[in-house]
Every structure is written in C-alpha cells, then in structure tokens.
Amino acid sequence: MAEMTMIEAIRSALRLEMERDERVIVMGEDVGQLGGVFRATDGLRQFFGPSRVVDTPLAESVIAGSALGLALTGLVPVIEIQFLGFAQNAYHQICQQLARSRYRTRGAQPAQITVRAPFGGNVRTPEFHSDSMESQFAQNTGLKIVMPASAPDAKGLLLQSIRDPDPVLFLEPLRGYRMISGEVPDGDYTVPFGALxxxxxxxxxxxxxxxxxxxxxxxxxxxxxxxxxxxxxxxxxxxxxxxxxxxxxxxxxxxxxxxxxxxxxxxxxxxxxxxxxxxxxxxxxxxxxxxxxxxxxxxxxxxxxxxxxxxxxxxxxxxxxxxxx
Amino acid sequence: MRVEPQFLPSTEAVEPIRLLDEAGRLAPGAEAPLDPSRTLEALRFMMFGRAFDARCWSMQRQGRLGTFAPITGQEAAIMGSAMAADPARDWLVPQYRELPALLRHGYPVERVVLYRQGHPAGGFVPPGVRVMPYQVSLAAQLPHAVGIGWGMKLQAQSGVAMVYFGDGASSEGDFHESCNLAGIVDAPVIFLLQNNGWAISTPRSIQTAGSDIASRAPAYGFPGVSVDGNDLMAVYLVTAQAVERARQGGGPTLIEAHTYRMGAHTTADDPSRYVDPETEKGWARRDPILRVQRYLAQLGEWSEDRDAQWRKEIEADVDDAFERASRFPPPRASDLYEHVFDEVTPALARQRRWHLQEAAGGDEETG
Missing domain, CATH: 3.40.50.920 (Rossmann fold)
Incomplete structure (x- = not known):
C-alpha cells in the first residue's frame, strides 16, 4: 500500500502493464519526451524506449484508427487523447471503427485498445477542453466506458481496461488528477467492470x-x-x-x-x-x-x-x- | 531590400507510366514484369471479377442481392497491385472495389456473396487471412493500414500493408492524417489510389484543384507515382517496386492508378444523369482485360477457344461461389447480440431476452 494521487496511480498501472506485457505500447500527443501534459506517462519512455512510448503528430483520428491496425498485428495499444474535447476528431474511428470491428468481423478482428482521455471542469482550461461527453460515446455499443473516481480504482480499472479484449474508453477526471488520492495496493490487481x-x-x-x-x-x-x-x-x-x-x-x-x-x-x-x-x-x-x-x-x-x-x-x-x- | 518570398509553384501532373498500349503491345524496349503464367493468373482473377459483377448485377435487379459496388473497368488497377502482394506476410486493406485482390489474398468468395446478401457472416475473416473486410466509410481504412504497416515494422516483420481507396476518399481528412503519420514513422504502406474519375457523380475536378493526387506524396516525405490504371503490367511494375522499397525499410508510397469506372457507382446509381456517353466509349477502348488478352495473344497464350473455355469455367466458379454461400444457415435475430462485446453486458442480455421472446413467437407462427 502506498498513498498515491490519481495521476500517480494511473502512471503506476501503465508502467506495471508495460513491464508485464511487452505487447503494450503507449501513444499520443506529448506522451513521450514530455511525459504527457499531465505527466500520466512521465518516465515511461526512459524505461521502455521511443518505440513503445510514441509521440504522435496532432491527429486524433489516425491515432485512434492506427491503433486498430496495430492491434491487428498483435500489439496492445494504449492511446492518449490529450483532452476528451479533442476526441470528437476521432469520433468515427473510436465509435464506428474500433467499437464495431469485433461485430462486423464476427469476432475475427476484435480491437483490444484502451483510449485514455482526461475530461471535466473547474480547472480553468481554455475552451473545448473540459466537456463531459461520456453519454455521446455510450450511445455507441461495442465500446466500454470506464470512469474511475478513486486512486485505487484508477489503477485497478486501468489494468483491467488494457487487458480487456474490447475497446475501452478510460476517462480520467481532470480535477481529480492531484486532488483525489488514496491508499493504492502494491503490485498487480484488477477491478472488475460492471460492479459499482x-x-x-x-x-x-x-x-x-x-x-x-x-x-x-x-x-x-x-x-x-x-x-x-x-x-x-x-x-x-x-x-x-x-x-x-x-x-x-x-x-x-x-x-x-x-x-x-x-x-x-x-x-x-x-x-x-x-x-x-x-x-x-x-x-x-x-x-x-x-x-x-x-x-x-x-x-x-x-x-x-x-x-x-x-x-x-x-x-x-x-x-x-x-x-x- | 525588397524581400521576394519564394512561392512554391503549383505541381504539374506527371504522365502516367504505361507499358502496354491499347492494342496490348509492350512499349519499345520494355520488359514484361510479369511472365506469361503470372499474367494468366492475374487475368483469371480479372475475368472472374467482371463475371461476378455481371452475375451480382443481375441478381440485384431480381431483388436477390443488396446494393454493391461493381469493379468493371478497374480490374488492372486491382490485380496489377495485388499481384505484388504476398498473402503469407502482407495485408490487404480494401475500400469496396477490390474483389479479385481479396480473393487472391485468401478471402473466401462465399463471404462476399453473403455480405452482398446482407448476411452478418459476410464480414468474417478466417484466421490467417491478412485482409480487413470491405470498408464502406470512405478513407476510414487508411489509418488502419498505417497501424498494420507500422505494427509489423515495430515487430521486425517484413510485411507491408496495401491499402486501396479512391479519388473521393482522397478528399477525406483521414487521407491526410494517414499519409502524414505513415511518413513520420516510415510505415511500410502502399497507398493504392484507384482514381476512377468519379465519386458517385462528383468528378475528379471537384475533388481537388491540384493537378493530380500522386503529387501530394512528396509533401508527406515519401514518393508518389502516377500509372495507367488500365495497364496490368505498369501497375504491377510500380507496385512491386514500392513493395520492395517498403520491405527494405524505405517507407510508404502513394500510387495513383488512373482508371475508369465503366458504369454505375453502385447498383443504386444512375450514371446517365452525369456521364457523357462519348467519354465512356473512349474508356471502353482502353479496356484493361482486352489489353491483357491482346498481349497474351501475341505470345500465343490466348485464343478465342481459350477465351470461351475460361468464360465457361468462370461461370461455373461463380455458380460455385453462390452455391457455397447458400449452404450457410440463414441469419437469425440472435446474430444481433453476438460479437458486440467479448462478454454480453447486462443491458444487452436483458434486451436479448426480451426481443428474442417475441422473435420466438413469430417463428412459431411462420412454422
């Protein structure tokens, strides 16, 4: 057990899973050299190198869409959309392509992909950064929607998300990144989906x-x-x-x-x-x-x-x- | 000092590469990149594609098949490129006009029949077959192909991703994002643009003010090439070179194959409202299948007898495709609830129970 903020819990889950499963790669805008604008991926590049912690161009649709192709070759992508407000640029890829791939191929081409994105208000962001869009995504079946509210859940639900065979939209409360903290168990554990x-x-x-x-x-x-x-x-x-x-x-x-x-x-x-x-x-x-x-x-x-x-x-x-x- | 900024010139269209003329004669001094046996292999798929179109068109008009997109006129662009791909290691990512390429790559033809019949089983891809299913959303497959090529590269595999799309799709944002990322990560991707002149009724001139689409490639940091898309040999030549370069770590290539959609966009389209019949006649003279047959005839590999024999065999192959599809059980309402998630959610399980109780009652009534 260690006292952690939510962002630390997320980072510890990413690191644990990348160590455990070499198929996992992290990609997104500013996630590598910078370690993410909120430092969710801080230090990962030093451990896992630039081919597993990938800085991408500023293009949400191809970040999400290429993740499906990466998954088809056997990798397990964890993509970061810098703010959920930008995810609508990838809306078609996430909601129609990733979420429907298993269904339209009768199970042949599932999309084991985690899409992480922070959202939520009261942190004085510029426009288009803070919107809560979960219900827009919930209308698209095939996509799991995970929204942790505590530090131990953030770790356990993120580990479950990355291992889940379906695409998961993992939404992180921006103002909780450092405000929410708690005792986080050491090592590997998961929190099951669908259990409040x-x-x-x-x-x-x-x-x-x-x-x-x-x-x-x-x-x-x-x-x-x-x-x-x-x-x-x-x-x-x-x-x-x-x-x-x-x-x-x-x-x-x-x-x-x-x-x-x-x-x-x-x-x-x-x-x-x-x-x-x-x-x-x-x-x-x-x-x-x-x-x-x-x-x-x-x-x-x-x-x-x-x-x-x-x-x-x-x-x-x-x-x-x-x-x- | 007066500053004179350098404005980049508009690009000029390059002349598409061509090896076979309309009479099937090889360009002077050129070597055929496909030997006679591989040329015959390609021709067989091309002729099958056209015969399958004709059969599907007729069945659609009888109400026995859904809307589909024919390939007639584009067979050389499709097979010239597909012949350069290795089904054992390369991926094919189609739009929806690439039927013979998918078949050569191992996709079962009966799945295409099922797809056009509206059967959910039509989307299944057998294990080990490196294709994605048809993509009806334009350009949405381009990011997937970049991911496939990039993923193979990250895992030190020698495969390439060949992705097909059209002139209409080249106007979508996903085209730009995909070319841009592919260039950055040097993904082994062949962007195979079938420029068939039309996006439903929208002509190429409304897709872009640029001289051509291949010339965009250098702006993404990789080569582009323009090729006569009705010339099997030329399309194969440029694609094989692009594939080889990609395998060696040379990154992506954009190939613009200039071809022509000989007919409607889909079975739901009426091209008489926008196509000039004279233009279509001009393209009919450039028929990609006739061109290959004329070439092979010069080598003594093609004759009227052989043509008649192949047509007969191909009709039987088409019959066989429909016959194999007919062996699948018809779709059921319960298909709706399968493969939505790995495990059914509580909501979907509840909905399934409620809906299928009703469906079960209906089944009993109809016996």
Whole structure:
C-alpha cells in the first residue's frame, strides 16, 4: 500500500502493464519526451524506449484508427487523447471503427485498445477542453466506458481496461488528477467492470455519481448528514457495462435517488440511469427520480464554470426536494 | 531590400507510366514484369471479377442481392497491385472495389456473396487471412493500414500493408492524417489510389484543384507515382517496386492508378444523369482485360477457344461461389447480440431476452 494521487496511480498501472506485457505500447500527443501534459506517462519512455512510448503528430483520428491496425498485428495499444474535447476528431474511428470491428468481423478482428482521455471542469482550461461527453460515446455499443473516481480504482480499472479484449474508453477526471488520492495496493490487481462501488452507506436518499462527480456527491452527503439526512452514495465506476442490479439495490436502500453528472442534462447519462430505475424499480420509488447536471448550455470560459459544473449545494437541494416529495 | 518570398509553384501532373498500349503491345524496349503464367493468373482473377459483377448485377435487379459496388473497368488497377502482394506476410486493406485482390489474398468468395446478401457472416475473416473486410466509410481504412504497416515494422516483420481507396476518399481528412503519420514513422504502406474519375457523380475536378493526387506524396516525405490504371503490367511494375522499397525499410508510397469506372457507382446509381456517353466509349477502348488478352495473344497464350473455355469455367466458379454461400444457415435475430462485446453486458442480455421472446413467437407462427 502506498498513498498515491490519481495521476500517480494511473502512471503506476501503465508502467506495471508495460513491464508485464511487452505487447503494450503507449501513444499520443506529448506522451513521450514530455511525459504527457499531465505527466500520466512521465518516465515511461526512459524505461521502455521511443518505440513503445510514441509521440504522435496532432491527429486524433489516425491515432485512434492506427491503433486498430496495430492491434491487428498483435500489439496492445494504449492511446492518449490529450483532452476528451479533442476526441470528437476521432469520433468515427473510436465509435464506428474500433467499437464495431469485433461485430462486423464476427469476432475475427476484435480491437483490444484502451483510449485514455482526461475530461471535466473547474480547472480553468481554455475552451473545448473540459466537456463531459461520456453519454455521446455510450450511445455507441461495442465500446466500454470506464470512469474511475478513486486512486485505487484508477489503477485497478486501468489494468483491467488494457487487458480487456474490447475497446475501452478510460476517462480520467481532470480535477481529480492531484486532488483525489488514496491508499493504492502494491503490485498487480484488477477491478472488475460492471460492479459499482458503495462510497458511503445511508438510508434516506441514494446519490449516484461517477468520476469527478463522486467527490461532489460525497461532499453533499456530508452536508446532508449535518441536516440529519442519511445519504447512500454509489460510484458507478463503469457506464458500459452498467451494474444494473447494483443500481436497483442501491435505490431500494432508500426509495429516493439523485443522479449527479457534469454533462448537460439533456440526453446525459443520468437520463439512462433514471430510465433504468423507473423500469426496474418503479414500485420501490418513494419520490420522483432527480438529475443534477450542468444546464443545457456550452461549457463556459473559466469565469462562470463554477456555475456550470454542478456543486454539492445543488445536490443537497435536489436531495431535500426528493425527501419533501 | 525588397524581400521576394519564394512561392512554391503549383505541381504539374506527371504522365502516367504505361507499358502496354491499347492494342496490348509492350512499349519499345520494355520488359514484361510479369511472365506469361503470372499474367494468366492475374487475368483469371480479372475475368472472374467482371463475371461476378455481371452475375451480382443481375441478381440485384431480381431483388436477390443488396446494393454493391461493381469493379468493371478497374480490374488492372486491382490485380496489377495485388499481384505484388504476398498473402503469407502482407495485408490487404480494401475500400469496396477490390474483389479479385481479396480473393487472391485468401478471402473466401462465399463471404462476399453473403455480405452482398446482407448476411452478418459476410464480414468474417478466417484466421490467417491478412485482409480487413470491405470498408464502406470512405478513407476510414487508411489509418488502419498505417497501424498494420507500422505494427509489423515495430515487430521486425517484413510485411507491408496495401491499402486501396479512391479519388473521393482522397478528399477525406483521414487521407491526410494517414499519409502524414505513415511518413513520420516510415510505415511500410502502399497507398493504392484507384482514381476512377468519379465519386458517385462528383468528378475528379471537384475533388481537388491540384493537378493530380500522386503529387501530394512528396509533401508527406515519401514518393508518389502516377500509372495507367488500365495497364496490368505498369501497375504491377510500380507496385512491386514500392513493395520492395517498403520491405527494405524505405517507407510508404502513394500510387495513383488512373482508371475508369465503366458504369454505375453502385447498383443504386444512375450514371446517365452525369456521364457523357462519348467519354465512356473512349474508356471502353482502353479496356484493361482486352489489353491483357491482346498481349497474351501475341505470345500465343490466348485464343478465342481459350477465351470461351475460361468464360465457361468462370461461370461455373461463380455458380460455385453462390452455391457455397447458400449452404450457410440463414441469419437469425440472435446474430444481433453476438460479437458486440467479448462478454454480453447486462443491458444487452436483458434486451436479448426480451426481443428474442417475441422473435420466438413469430417463428412459431411462420412454422
């Protein structure tokens, strides 16, 4: 066990897997000499050389698309898209080509590829860097979507992602890179997909979150506690596959639920969560399901981003409203 | 001092390389890069491709086959390049007009029939066959080919990736990104551009203001070459040289094969709305199959009898392709849920249960 920030946990997973499996290569913009703009790949080039830690030109589509070709020759690419906001330049390759390769070849040409990308707000980035686009990717089947919220999960889920035979979009909460830390087990371990994590036990209202919204939900739970409300907080960990049974069980603990995410509300993944719960747990509901999300506006310049990214105060308000309903 | 910046000149189109003229005569002093037996091998695939087109066209019109893209007129560009590839170590990455190249590389023809019938099994690639399935999204296959070539290079293998695309695809962003990366990592990739004059109804003049497409290659740091795409020998010659250079670590080549789509873009197209019949007649005189047959006739390797015999055999081969496809069980609704993920997700498992219960009821009704 060692205390690590999330970025350190990610780096340790990359290094461990590259040592364990010589087929693994890391590629992306600025990942080699610089070690990544957030230093996720810092030091890897010294260990593994420039042919396994590859600086690419600034071209997201061919970074993602060439990864499929590399995989067909037996390599295991881990690509970094510098910010998720740039991933739409590779949207077709990731969502249609990588995600569909197994299906369209009837299993002959699967795409064992991990696409890492940081996302999320409140870190004063320039435009087009911070958007939460997970639901856009979740609409494309064949792609697994992994969104860790803790340091030990970041390591264990990343190791699972690289070993997973399907393409994985591994989304890293930007503001959690150094803010989120925790005890990370030494050595090799994986965290399975499709098994949510209970962050905190509670009995009055269930808060559902993932990635950078988990600390927001946890903070809201503290504030609710001070008001005598016991919140049950779960971290989905993976959106695809989704732990449907775990979600229903978490809702049944309290009969009330607030889903929290950073993406704008309309067609955000929160809509999927509440639809699922009303389909599968309707008779356990004590109140209407609620979503706390960003407004249907554009990710702003930093001056108003704290008003865009949902904070704990909004979560508390929504939770109290469900208790009054 | 007055500064006179040097503006780069616009590039001039180079004359496409040609070895066989329309009468099938070898250029004076030229040696044929393919011997008679390999020329016959290529011709057989070319003739099969055209016969398969004709059969598929007829079946599509009878409603027994889906939309497909014919290759008629482009057989020399396809086979001249494919003959330079080694199925044991090289990869072929098609767009959708390369049928005979895929067959020579080991892709089973019945899979193509199934694909055109709309059967999901049509996309399967048997183990050890180094091809990717047809790519309907233009230029999306170019990044894959760069990755394949690059991956083989990283693992010190001698294979090359041969990737096909058209003049329309050369306008896509993936063309630029792929050439750029291939140049940077010196990937052993042959970019085989079949410039057939049309992207559905869009003529070459609307794809680019440049004089040709091959001339873009030097800007990416590798050679480009222009070749008569209806000349089997010339296409083979330049492709074989490009393959050899790539094997030796010389990196990618862009080959622009000037050919012509003799007919519609697909079975859903009506070229009479935009093609000048006179232009098409001119290209008919440059037919790539006739050219090879005339060449072989001069060597005593081709005759009317042999032509008749081959046509008969090829019709039987086409029959056989459809017959083998017909042995596959018909597609089932459950195919939708297979190979989506390595392991089915809870959501997909739930959907499968619900949908297939309904489908099972329907099956019972229809017996």
């Amino acid at each position: 994590r209970t962050v905190r036990e509670g009995s009055d209202v269930t808060l559902v979150a993932w990635s950078g919204s988990v600390p927001v939900a946890a903070e809201a739970a503290e504030l609710l506690d001070a008001k005598g409300v016991s919140a049950h907080v779960v971290d989905l960990r993976t959106l695809v596959p989704l732990d449907e049974a775990g979600l229903v069980a978490a809702l049944e603990r309290t009969g009330r639920c607030v889903v929290v995410h950073e993406a704008p509300a309309t067609a955000g993944f929160g809509a999927e969560v509440v639809a699922l719960l009303q389909e599968q747990a309707f008779y356990s509901l004590e109140a209407p399901l609620r979503r706390v999300a960003a407004p249907d506006s554009h990710y702003p310049l930093p001056g108003v981003e704290r008003d865009f990214v949902p904070g704990a105060g909004l979560v508390v308000r929504a939770a109290l409203e469900t208790l009054e309903a």
